[in-house]
Amino acid sequence: MTSRKTYHHGDLRQSVLAAALDVIAAEGPGALSLRDLARRAGVSHAAPAHHFKDRAGLLTAIATEGYDLLAAALAAAPELRERGVRYVRFATDHPAHFQVMFQPELLRTDDPELLAAKERASAELRAGVAGLRTAPDARAAGIAAWSLAHGFATLLLTRNVDAALDGRDPEEYFRSLTGLLFTGGLATEAP
Numbered sequence: 001m002t003s004r005k006t007y008h009h010g011d012l013r014q015s016v017l018a019a020a021l022d023v024i025a026a027e028g029p030g031a032l033s034l035r036d037l038a039r040r041a042g043v044s045h046a047a048p049a050h051h052f053k054d055r056a057g058l059l060t061a062i063a064t065e066g067y068d069l070l071a072a073a074l075a076a077a078p079e080l081r082e083r084g085v086r087y088v089r090f091a092t093d094h095p096a097h098f099q100v101m102f103q104p105e106l107l108r109t110d111d112p113e114l115l116a117a118k119e120r121a122s123a124e125l126r127a128g129v130a131g132l133r134t135a136p137d138a139r140a141a142g143i144a145a146w147s148l149a150h151g152f153a154t155l156l157l158t159r160n161v162d163a164a165l166d167g168r169d170p171e172e173y174f175r176s177l178t179g180l181l182f183t184g185g186l187a188t189e190a191p
Contacts, residue, residue, distance in 0.1 A: 013051040015041045017065070020058055024096035029059060029106055059100050060108045066097030067117035074124035081178050083128035084149040085171050091153035092170070098157065102150075152177065 019040045023031050032055060034048045041047070052058040073090045077083040091098040100106060107114065129142040152174050155161045165173055 012041060012043060012047060016048045016051065016058070017061060020062060021096040024062070024099055029100055029103065032058065034058065056106065056108050059106045060111050060114050062097060063101045063107050064111070064114045064117045066094060066101040067114070067121045069094055069097060070101075071117070071120040071124050074121065074128065077128070079131050080128040080145055081175060083125070084145060084178060085174055087146075087149040088153045088156065088171060088174050091157055095157055098153065148178065149174070 016037050019037045020032055023037070034052070034055060035045045037058075038045045038048050048058070052061060070087070070090050073086045074083050077086045125146055126138075126142055129138050129145060132138070132141060152161070156170055161170075161173075
């Protein structure tokens with residue numbers, strides 16, 4: 001008579017996501033393997049597929065979670081400059097999410113949950129631009145603001161601005177960059 005091995009993991013989905021985030025933070029998304037994540041979670045190699053189907057499904061779930069976290073972070077800031085600071089903080093607090101979110105080739109880009117989460121984050125970015133008093137082209141202003149925050153966050157995560165920071169707080173440094181670059185109409189916010 002064979003004994004059948006059973007398990008009760010609790011929240012396997014969350015355990016696999018957490019393990020995946022650890023791997024991505026340490027080695028990048030290319031290092032992800034569902035089989036390795038199953039081993040780390042102490043479950044059969046097929047168990048993660050029940051929740052994510054495949055690697056793209058897992059990465060899509062990570063990106064969806066990331067966009068939801070980003071939307072919440074942005075919503076907590078009252079004006080555009082602070083939304084930029086929150087964007088940079090999100091990237092440093094959630095580097096694995098940040099790496100995955102902006103690599104569409106890794107994701108199921110038509111996933112309804114991903115699309116809804118991306119729209120929530122985009123709406124929060126647009127809301128920050130809506131507070132500007134004079135922005136002749138709100139879309140261009142939004143792209144400029146997003147480019148600055150995203151670019152700075154990326155440079156920060158890849159340690160390409162360490163020398164420029166010279167020990168200064170990255171968030172304060174980002175605030176000074178926005179003041180330096182966006183003078184005039186784009187930096188003038190509605191009361």
